[in-house]
Amino acid sequence: MENTHSLETSGIVYRAIDHIALAVIDLEAAIRLFTSVLGFKLIGRRHIRGAKTGMHSAELEHGGLRFVLCQGTEPESQVSRLVSEYGPGVAHIALEVDDVAKTVGELGTRGMRFDTSVIEGPGLTQSFTARDANTGLSFEIIKRSGEHGFVDDNIQSLFDQLEKSNSY
Incomplete structure (x- = not known):
């Protein structure tokens, strides 16, 4: 083992996986898979527009598990570029x-780069790491304070920051 430090002694404590966001090619087909086959409940849909691009998303839950499905609205959108570069699949894992x-701050001292600032909204605070070239993963660091779903202003701020930095 390379690192035998526990998370508690290393200064970071992850409480749970809040949700997993998936980049998909066909949002409606993905919703059918999650609802009709896997038995998840569709709890919300969104359409987000940035300055140049956008995305459609759907939130699904089952037994405390939460997935967010995302589809780009045009080839230049963040989600479409993510699918083009890495294929469909995990866009990010949200760590509570x-x-x-x-x-x-702690992750930054360890060399983690971030694509967004800390985004604060009513009942929800979040930030997104840059995508790791080796694993293809990005992580959302999230804290909920009474908000169970997602805050529209937070999502719009996230989308705008990622679009501005040309990140996906």
Whole structure:
């Protein structure tokens, strides 16, 4: 084992996986898979527009598990570029923490790069890491304070920041 430090002694405590976001080619087909085959409940849909591009998304839940399905609205959108570069699949994994800013700071000292600042909204604070070239993964660091779903202003801010930085 390379690293035998527990998360608690390393200064970061992850509480749970809040959700997993998936980049998909066909949102409606993905919704059918999750609802008709896997038995998840569709709890929400969104359409987000940036300055140049957009995305459609759907939130699904079952037994405390939550997935967010995302489809780009045009070939230049972040999600479409992600699918083009890495294929459909995991866009990011959201890790629940007690203090987003503190966790972002600690991860930053360890070399983690971030594509967004800390985004705060009513009941929800979040930040997104840059995509790791080796694993293809991006992580969302998230804290909920009474908000079960997602805050439209937070999602719009996230989309705008990622679009501005040309990240996906």
